Structures are given as C-alpha cells and as structure tokens.
Amino acid sequence: MPTTDVDVKELRAALGLTQSEMGRLLGVEPTSVARWAAGAPPGGAPRAILRALEAFVKREPELCKRLAARGADVGLRALLEELFDRWARGGSTP
Numbered sequence: 619m620p621t622t623d624v625d626v627k628e629l630r631a632a633l634g635l636t637q638s639e640m641g642r643l644l645g646v647e648p649t650s651v652a653r654w655a656a657g658a659p660p661g662g663a664p665r666a667i668l669r670a671l672e673a674f675v676k677r678e679p680e681l682c683k684r685l686a687a688r689g690a691d692v693g694l695r696a697l698l699e700e701l702f703d704r705w706a707r708g709g710s711t712p
Contacts, residue, residue: 634695
C-alpha cells in the first residue's frame with residue numbers, strides 16, 4: 619500500500635504512461651518511479667510535479683483520458699501544454 623500522498627501507480631494509469639515515460643517526464647530513472655509506486659515518498663521537484671499532475675487529472679479526467687488515448691508522447695506533450703497554458707492565463711495549478 620503506497621504511503622505517499624500521491625498515488626503514482628494510479629496517476630501513471632490515468633495518463634497512460636509507462637514507468638519509463640513517467641521517469642522521463644520527471645527527469646528520474648524508472649526505478650525511482652517503481653519505488654514511489656510501491657510506497658516510497660518522492661521528494662523535491664518530482665513530488666511537486668506529481669502533485670500538480672494528480673490535481674489536474676482529478677479536475678480534468680475526461681481531458682486526460684483523451685490525451686492518454688493519443689499515445690504517450692503526443693498525449694503527454696498536449697497535457698503539459700494545457701497545464702502551462704492554464705497557468706499562464708492565471709488558472710490555478712497546485
């Protein structure tokens with residue numbers, strides 16, 4: 619059972635990402651993603667990014683499903699563009 623406040627396994631599934639793809643997004647090794655999915659708490663910047671992505675997935679589940687269906691690289695790029703566009707327009711992101 620994960621002990622962290624971010625459910626990495628569920629988040630990866632919602633975004634349609636493998637551990638390698640999630641690691642690439644966060645700038646960490648896939649083994650780090652695996653440890654977090656098993657309950658080890660992420661720290662620093664990866665934790666902040668994971669929390670922001672998790673909040674976005676909870677607010678926009680249908681958008682995330684559509685983006686994930688487009689394939690990891692295209693969907694992830696579109697997801698990040700959407701996050702940054704909303705932030706730039708003054709929208710709230712954690």
